[in-house]
Amino acid sequence: MSNASPFAILLVALSGAFALACLEQAVAGRLPSPAAMARGALGTLREPLAVPQIKDAWLYHGAPVLLLLGAVLALAMVPWAPGFRGLDFGTGAILYSAALAYVTPAIFMAGWGGGRPLAVVGGFRFIALMLAYEMPVVMAVTAAGAPAASLRPAEIVDIQHAVPMALAQPLAFALFVPAVMAICFIRPFDLPQAPGELGGGAFSSYTGVHAGIVSLAQRVLVLGAAGMTAALFLGGWHGPLLPDAVWMALKTAAVAAAMLWAGRRLPRAELPWLVSATWKYAIPAAILAIVWAGLITVVFYR
Amino acid sequence: MVVGEHPRRRRSQALTPALIVPDELAWTMWGRDPRGSGFAAAPGPEAARQLILPERVPEPVASATAEAFVRMPPPRRYSVWPAGVGGVPADELFGDATGEGGHSDASHGHDGREGDHGGHDEHDARARGEHDHHDMMAIVGEASADGLVMEAIEFELGPLASGFPGGLVIELSLDGDVVERCEPRATLETSPEHRMRGAAPDPLAPSAWAMSVALARQRAAGAPPAEAALRLWIAALESERALSHAAWLRAFGLVLGWERLVELAQSGITALMRPRAVLLGAAASSRLADGARADVVSMLDTALPAVERLSSGMTGSRSLRARTAGRASVSWEQVQGARLGGPAARAAGIEHDARLGDPLYEALGYQPELEADGDAHARTLVRAREARASVELARDAVVEIGEEASATERHEAASAVTVEGPRGPLRALAVDGDGGASGGLEVLVASPGSRELLELAGASVVDLELGTALAGIASFDLSPWTVAP
Numbered sequence: 001m002s003n004a005s006p007f008a009i010l011l012v013a014l015s016g017a018f019a020l021a022c023l024e025q026a027v028a029g030r031l032p033s034p035a036a037m038a039r040g041a042l043g044t045l046r047e048p049l050a051v052p053q054i055k056d057a058w059l060y061h062g063a064p065v066l067l068l069l070g071a072v073l074a075l076a077m078v079p080w081a082p083g084f085r086g087l088d089f090g091t092g093a094i095l096y097s098a099a100l101a102y103v104t105p106a107i108f109m110a111g112w113g114g115g116r117p118l119a120v121v122g123g124f125r126f127i128a129l130m131l132a133y134e135m136p137v138v139m140a141v142t143a144a145g146a147p148a149a150s151l152r153p154a155e156i157v158d159i160q161h162a163v164p165m166a167l168a169q170p171l172a173f174a175l176f177v178p179a180v181m182a183i184c185f186i187r188p189f190d191l192p193q194a195p196g197e198l199g200g201g202a203f204s205s206y207t208g209v210h211a212g213i214v215s216l217a218q219r220v221l222v223l224g225a226a227g228m229t230a231a232l233f234l235g236g237w238h239g240p241l242l243p244d245a246v247w248m249a250l251k252t253a254a255v256a257a258a259m260l261w262a263g264r265r266l267p268r269a270e271l272p273w274l275v276s277a278t279w280k281y282a283i284p285a286a287i288l289a290i291v292w293a294g295l296i297t298v299v300f301y302r
Numbered sequence: 303m304v305v306g307e308h309p310r311r312r313r314s315q316a317l318t319p320a321l322i323v324p325d326e327l328a329w330t331m332w333g334r335d336p337r338g339s340g341f342a343a344a345p346g347p348e349a350a351r352q353l354i355l356p357e358r359v360p361e362p363v364a365s366a367t368a369e370a371f372v373r374m375p376p377p378r379r380y381s382v383w384p385a386g387v388g389g390v391p392a393d394e395l396f397g398d399a400t401g402e403g404g405h406s407d408a409s410h411g412h413d414g415r416e417g418d419h420g421g422h423d424e425h426d427a428r429a430r431g432e433h434d435h436h437d438m439m440a441i442v443g444e445a446s447a448d449g450l451v452m453e454a455i456e457f458e459l460g461p462l463a464s465g466f467p468g469g470l471v472i473e474l475s476l477d478g479d480v481v482e483r484c485e486p487r488a489t490l491e492t493s494p495e496h497r498m499r500g501a502a503p504d505p506l507a508p509s510a511w512a513m514s515v516a517l518a519r520q521r522a523a524g525a526p527p528a529e530a531a532l533r534l535w536i537a538a539l540e541s542e543r544a545l546s547h548a549a550w551l552r553a554f555g556l557v558l559g560w561e562r563l564v565e566l567a568q569s570g571i572t573a574l575m576r577p578r579a580v581l582l583g584a585a586a587s588s589r590l591a592d593g594a595r596a597d598v599v600s601m602l603d604t605a606l607p608a609v610e611r612l613s614s615g616m617t618g619s620r621s622l623r624a625r626t627a628g629r630a631s632v633s634w635e636q637v638q639g640a641r642l643g644g645p646a647a648r649a650a651g652i653e654h655d656a657r658l659g660d661p662l663y664e665a666l667g668y669q670p671e672l673e674a675d676g677d678a679h680a681r682t683l684v685r686a687r688e689a690r691a692s693v694e695l696a697r698d699a700v701v702e703i704g705e706e707a708s709a710t711e712r713h714e715a716a717s718a719v720t721v722e723g724p725r726g727p728l729r730a731l732a733v734d735g736d737g738g739a740s741g742g743l744e745v746l747v748a749s750p751g752s753r754e755l756l757e758l759a760g761a762s763v764v765d766l767e768l769g770t771a772l773a774g775i776a777s778f779d780l781s782p783w784t785v786a787p
Contacts, residue, residue, distance in 0.1 A: 028561075030316055047375055117457040121768060176725045185560060196465035196556035197769050198609055206377040207348045244369030268559030271479070272767050 004086050009076045016075075017219035027260040035070070041049055047208035052115075054205070060113030063106050064206065064213035070102025071220035078227035079154045081237055081245040086153070093141045093151040097134065101185050103221070104130040107185070107192050107202050110214070114205035122192040122201025125271055129191060129239060132278035133182045139286035140176035143169055143293035144232045147301040153228070157236030164235035168296055172289040173233045176281055177259070180229065182274075184221040187263030191271060224254035319344035321374065322781070323355040323367050323462075324468020324490075330549040331506050331542075333355075333579055337573055339711070343556065345464050347373040349567075352381035360389035360490050364468050366462045368395045380428050387710040388496045403655045428482050447765065450559040454482055457639035461489060461782070465557040465772070467506070469782030472760075472775060474768075481771040484760040490783045503747045503784040508536075509582050510723035514730035515745050522732035523745055531588040532662055533699045538585035539721065540696035541578040541602070544609060546724035548574060548687035550779045551612065554682065558625060558777040566612045568687065573605035579694065595700055602697040606690075613690035617683055630762040630774025633676055640754035644726025646778055647751075649684045650676030656722035678777035685779065725781055726751050744754040750786035756780060 008067055011240035054060045063239035077096040079085040104127055111123020144150045147168070156165070166173040193201040203214050203250040228234060230251035237244035320341040322329065331335050336342070336354060344350035347370040359367055371378060382392045411583045446452045455478075460471040467494040469490035469722050475483040492503050504510035513535045520527050527535075555563030584590040590598070616622055637650040651674045657663045658670060670685040673680035716730040729748040759778040763771035 024315065028316075032351060036316075042732040050371070102645070117455050117476075121418060121476070122453075125479065191769070194559065194769060195349075196559055197772050199464045200345040200349060204346045204348060211349070234368070266560070266562070267555075267621050270767070270770055272770070273624070291754070 004076070004084055004088070006076075008084070009072065009080045009086065012047075013072050013075050013220045013223070014050050014216075015046075016223040017216055020073055020219045020223055023253065023257055024260055025086060027257055027264065030113040041212065044208055044212045049208060049267060052205055053116055054113060056115070058113075059109040060205070061210075063110035063113055064210050064217065066102055066109065066212055067106035067217040068220070070099055070106060070170060071217040071224065073102070074099035075220055075224035075227070076240040077153060078224055079231050079236065080227070081243075082154070084245070087115075088152065088154060091151045092153045093145055093228075093232065094138065096224070097137045097252075098142060099151050100137070100180075100224060101130075102135065103183060106129065106217075109149065110206070111192070111202035112203065116204065118198045118200075119202050119204050122194065122198050122203075126185065126202065128271070128275060129182065129189075129278075132275055132282070133179045136175040136179040136282045136286045137183065137277065139283075139290055140172040140179070142160055143286075143289045144176075146290070146293035151295075157231050157238070160235040161238050164233060164238075166233040168300075169233075169289060169293055171285060175286050175289060176233065177255075179278075179282070180225040181259050181262075182269075184225050186218065188258065188266040188268050189269060189274075190263075191274075194268065196264045197268070222256060222259065223252070225260065226252045229255045304414050317342035319349050320352040320354050320676070321347050321350035321367075321462070321682065323359060323361050325466070327467060327546075327549040327553050328384075328506060329383070330575070331546060331760070333507065333650065334383060335575055336567055338572060338575070343464055346594055347371070348375065350374050351608075352380065355356055355377065355380065355382060355392050355395075356385035356387055356389075358385075358387060358389040358391055359395065360387055361459050362471075362489050363396055364390040365623065366460075370462055371396065378741055385508055387506075388493060388501065403693075426635075430527045430743065438688070442538075446482065447480065448753065452477050455619055456614055461773075465776060466555060466562060467553075467780065467782040470780055474527065474771075475769060479768045481763055481768060484763050484771060484775070486760050486775060486780055487758045488756060488780065488784045491786060492783065494786075497745075497747070503785040504723075504728075504749065506781050506783060507542065507546065507728070509538040509578075509585065510721050511730075511747070512582070512586060514719050514721040515538055515732075515747070516730045518723070518730035518732040519743055521717060521719060527569060528588075529662070530587075530703050531556075533703045534585040534588060534590055536666075537598075537696045537699040538578070538581040539702075539723075540692040541574060541581050544605075544689045544692040544696065545574045545578050545726045547685040547692070550685060550724075551616070551689070554776050557773050560621070563616070563622075566608075566615050567582065569608040570605065570612045571607045573692070577601040577605065577696070581700070590700070590703065595703065598700050599658070600698060602693055602700070606693050606697070609690050609693050613686040618687040621681060622681055626773065626777065627681060627768050628674070629678045629766065630759070630777055631677040632758050632762050636758060637676065637751055640751065640758055642751040642755055642758070644723075644724070644751065644753070644755075645681055645684045645688065645757055646676075646726070646758075649673045649680035654727075656720040656727045662699075663695075666695050666702075667787065668695060668735065675725045678774050681777045681779070723749075725749075725779055726755070737773075747785055751787065752781065 021037055022034060025032035062171060074096055076087045077092045077099065079088070104279040107126045111273040142240065144165050145156055148156045150156065185192050191202050206214055234251045237248045283302035311419050317337060318341050320336065320343065322336050322341065322343050327345050341352060341354060353371055353374065355367060366733045404547050418624055428471050429760055443451050455476040458471055460466060460472050461469045469488065471487045471489050473485040474481060492505065494502050497503060502508045504511060517527060548567050553572060554733035555567060580594060580598050584594065595725050632646065632650055634650050634652060637647045637652050643654045648670055649671060653672060655670045657668055671684050671691065729750060731746045733746060734742045734743065755778060759775055759780060763774040766774060
């Protein structure tokens with residue numbers, strides 16, 4: 001039974017996205033300036049809607065909206081505290097990856113609706129990759145859920161009261177984090193937009209409000225990814241002294257900061273390498289992770 | 303006109319994304335680093351908040367700029383910076399750019415064509431479709447690399463493509479996302495009239511061209527330059543090489559999507575801007591006061607650690623190797639056959655450098671940086687190491703000015719002057735001409751191997767995935783300026 005209203009989830013999404021923008025600045029070594037960012041956001045909203053000559057208006061306008069919807073839905077699966085567990089479905093962990101599946105059509109719609117060759121290339125790059133990302137995510141989630149005998153994120157958090165899943169299942173953790181970063185198409189997995197290579201790629205034709213929604217959606221995705229990592233693998237809200245929600249926030253922030261930092265340190269992943277590495281190594285490793293999860297469940301968790 | 307480095311913005315301020323015409327590297331070489339003024343290259347016009355352009359914009363970049371300007375989100379701000387290149391005056395570009403209306407008619411005829419990434423995709427697709435509209439399912443034509451008959455995606459990247467030099471146009475034909483055909487073209491040229499007035503044939507290497515032209519003039523006039531003057535030229539040339547390679551590394555970092563490389567390169571660029579500006583002015587006037595000399599030496603000493611970090615960061619980097627090794631290779635035979643010079647040749651193992659055999663360089667302890675593989679990784683390493691070596695060479699050259707000239711006999715075999723520029727050898731020959739500037743001498747210039755380099759670069763990326771291919775093209779450090787002999 002959900003104990004979070006949609007408005008609360010939206011509030012988490014918006015404030016979290018804002019906090020993430022500040023975190024991006026901090027990781028880049030700059031003092032975050034919330035005032036400047038707020039002014040920038042308001043300026044973006046006031047810009048007149050500039051629409052290029054497009055043939056597929058539904059795709060062009062629908063893509064950012066679908067992206068945001070998918071991102072918020074994914075975020076809604078993340079449990080933040082025992083009293084605020086998001087939508088709290090029994091299969092919440094898998095529903096998280098199901099919600100992330102909306103990112104693929106959204107990006108392709110953006111690329112196709114943009115109508116430029118490079119935008120289309122950005123779109124179908126992501127389709128080629130998403131299959132490769134989705135499987136490690138789902139399998140890692142299954143592996144994390146095995147000891148808890150449940151896919152309810154709150155129960156997976158509860159089972160980590162002694163040992164975080166990252167220590168108990170390092171392989172699943174090592175697979176989950178890059179895969180979920182890649183679904184959020186942040187550096188070093190920013191292949192659909194690839195600034196400097198595809199010149200903005202799938203999102204190159206968006207300005208103003210559209211671009212604002214796309215970047216908001218991406219931040220919400222990263223927030224959800226960091227939150228889910230903290231919940232499934234880092235023990236969620238468990239921790240001494242501080243209140244539950246604070247621990248969850250700290251862990252989420254730490255994971256997000258690590259993701260952003262890694263994005264700055266590494267060059268963009270190359271498409272052929274990424275596809276082959278995922279299909280040849282990550283997916284077999286994910287199967288191994290499930291086997292490992294089964295073993296430790298039988299040995300330790302029963 | 304060389305402007306000194308501008309005061310750095312506070313680190314707390316983010317860089318404004320701007321459409322920089324022609325590109326960041328060009329402005330860095332012209333003495334004004336956009337990042338130092340708070341602007342970073344935006345991925346495309348839609349993401350740009352400002353347009354930066356020179357007083358005169360060379361064609362065809364000018365028309366691309368006008369088209370890109372309309373695609374920028376309002377309010378469209380632009381600022382004009384001074385630069386010594388010829389072309390269309392900046393204010394003429396925006397005559398009728400009052401909004402979408404004025405340009406949508408023009409762009410309607412070019413369905414999908416863009417100034418930034420010109421797309422002929424829809425034209426080609428329709429043209430081919432008309433051939434078989436009686437059978438919608440069949441696509442006739444030649445089989446692509448994997449045996450299926452596919453519609454190729456054909457488009458042009460440039461002349462204002464992000465990550466690439468402004469003025470470079472790359473024609474691409476893609477089979478899906480694999481490159482079938484790639485033809486880079488350098489579309490900019492300095493007119494002979496401008497060259498008469500002293501403009502460099504390739505404004506991306508002003509010191510190198512100034513040096514070759516000045517030495518050619520002196521040689522034709524029969525007055526060999528003094529050692530001190532030559533050392534000043536060497537210092538200016540080497541500091542420019544270091545700056546050019548650092549600026550290229552920054553652009554390469556943008557193409558690779560590698561923020562760390564961009565930052566490393568930027569610290570090198572910031573440190574090198576001022577000493578290079580001082581040395582260029584000093585070499586052109588053949589004078590460097592003692593106080594200024596000490597200043598330059600200390601500036602180069604400060605720059606050395608930053609460039610050292612850049613160079614060692616690239617040399618040891620596994621990420622760089624993973625991303626660039628084995629891509630866009632040119633073999634030793636191809637380089638020999640095309641008679642290439644510059645870092646591309648040295649990366650293939652060919653010791654082709656105009657600095658070899660020069661007694662002054664030998665006295666400075668110059669050694670060419672060589673690699674064997676001829677791929678993008680090798681070219682990157684060669685340039686990173688050359689940047690570092692050049693800072694030391696420049697510093698030592700300045701320190702040794704005024705020291706006892708070594709009794710070397712400068713053997714002037716040919717009358718053409720060859721200078722090793724950042725991208726390859728530059729050649730200048732002063733002949734008697736009628737009319738023109740100083741002394742009735744006409745200077746013939748040539749950049750041997752630059753056209754062949756463009757062809758080789760295009761050929762080397764066939765059958766690579768698009769992103770890999772673009773990084774491969776970027777690794778050649780192509781100049782968008784053609785030097786007409």
